[in-house]
Amino acid sequence: MKTKAVLLATIALTMTACTTSRRDLASYEPGSDAACFDRASEPYTMVVDAHFHPKPFGGPAVPIDEVQGYLDRTGVRFVVYFGIGQVLEVNETCTYYLDCPGITALPSIKNDFANALEYDNFRDTRESMPANTLLSMTFMDLANPDDIVDTIALYDREYPGMFRWAGELNVIKQALLGNSHEPATIESIDGWSGFMEVLKERDIPVTLHSDLGNNDNPTEFVPLMQHVLKSYPDNKIVWAHMGLSKELTNMDPAQHIAIMREALDMAPNLMLDISWRVLYDTYFVNPRYAEMYTEFLNEYSDRILTGTDFVASRNKTFQVYKEEIDVVSRIHQGLSDEAFRNIALGQGFFDFVGLDYAAPQVCSG
Numbered sequence: 001m002k003t004k005a006v007l008l009a010t011i012a013l014t015m016t017a018c019t020t021s022r023r024d025l026a027s028y029e030p031g032s033d034a035a036c037f038d039r040a041s042e043p044y045t046m047v048v049d050a051h052f053h054p055k056p057f058g059g060p061a062v063p064i065d066e067v068q069g070y071l072d073r074t075g076v077r078f079v080v081y082f083g084i085g086q087v088l089e090v091n092e093t094c095t096y097y098l099d100c101p102g103i104t105a106l107p108s109i110k111n112d113f114a115n116a117l118e119y120d121n122f123r124d125t126r127e128s129m130p131a132n133t134l135l136s137m138t139f140m141d142l143a144n145p146d147d148i149v150d151t152i153a154l155y156d157r158e159y160p161g162m163f164r165w166a167g168e169l170n171v172i173k174q175a176l177l178g179n180s181h182e183p184a185t186i187e188s189i190d191g192w193s194g195f196m197e198v199l200k201e202r203d204i205p206v207t208l209h210s211d212l213g214n215n216d217n218p219t220e221f222v223p224l225m226q227h228v229l230k231s232y233p234d235n236k237i238v239w240a241h242m243g244l245s246k247e248l249t250n251m252d253p254a255q256h257i258a259i260m261r262e263a264l265d266m267a268p269n270l271m272l273d274i275s276w277r278v279l280y281d282t283y284f285v286n287p288r289y290a291e292m293y294t295e296f297l298n299e300y301s302d303r304i305l306t307g308t309d310f311v312a313s314r315n316k317t318f319q320v321y322k323e324e325i326d327v328v329s330r331i332h333q334g335l336s337d338e339a340f341r342n343i344a345l346g347q348g349f350f351d352f353v354g355l356d357y358a359a360p361q362v363c364s365g
Ligand SMILES: [Zn+2]
Pocket: 051, 053, 168, 309
C-alpha cells in the first residue's frame, strides 16, 4: 500500500514529466541526470528528424531562424539537413516539381552551399542550438557519377569537415521522371565505387531514394537497390521511405515487409527510413497494416530512422510541420519500450551515426 508521502512524490514526479515534455538537447548528453521517459505523459513524437529539406525545389524558403524554431517547438533535437537533389531551373516560379512537368529538375550544388552558409552564420549568432544539425551533400547525380569525387574535393575546400551525411540521392524516383530525372542503372551503380569509397573512409551515411515499383508492377525496381546493397556492403546506407511512394499504394504489406526483411538481413549496414506521411496515409492508417508494421519495427528497431521529409517552402507554416511530425510519429504508439527508445527517442540513430548522445530510458510500469 502506498503511503501519503509516496503518493505525493509520485504526483510531483508526474508533474515534472509534464513540464519537461519537450526535453532539451543537453538532456541527451551522456551522463545527464535526465529522468526516465514516461510514455503516458510525454509525447510519442520523434526526437530525430533524419529526413528534412530546409530549402524548396524552387521559389522562396522559410528563413532559418523560423525553421530552427519549428524543430525547437516540436521537441526535435537532432536533424539531418538534406539539400534538394534536384533544383528546378532558375527563373521558374514552381516550388514543387509535380506542379511543373517538363521543367528540368537536376542535381546541383546550389542547395548544399546555401544550407552550409546559412547554418554557419546562424550558429555564430547563437549561444546554444535548439537541435544538433548534420549537413548533407545532395549534389550527386547517381546516373552520371564520374565527377562526384572531384566535387567532394570542392566541398572540402569551401566547407572543410562540415558535411557529415550524403543524400537524399535518387536512384529511381518515378515522381521526377516528368522533370528529366535520369534513373541510375546497374552500369552507373558500378561507377559509384570512387565516391562510395570516400564516404566509407569518412564514415558518412548515404540516404537513397529508390522506389520499389508502382501499382502496375510493385517490384519493378527492386533489383537496382539489391545491386547497390550487394556492391557496397561496407557503406552505411539508408533506404528512404522503405522504397514506398505515391506511385505504389496497393502493395501487399506482407510482401513489402518480406522485401525489407531480406534487405536488412543481407546488408548489416543498411537502415530503413520511415519518413514521409505518405507511408501513414497509404499503409499505417489501416489498423491491420499498422499491426503488421509495428511487429516488424519492434523486431528491427535498431535499424530504423525517423523523419518527416518536410520541404520548407514559404507557402508552409509551423502548423504543417507540426502535423507532419504527429502523423508520421503515430506508428510509435504501439511500439515496445525497447523499440520506442531506439526509434522515437533516437537511440538507433545515435548508434548508427556514432553520435555521443544517449536516449533516456523508458520508465517501467
Ligand atoms: Zn526527401
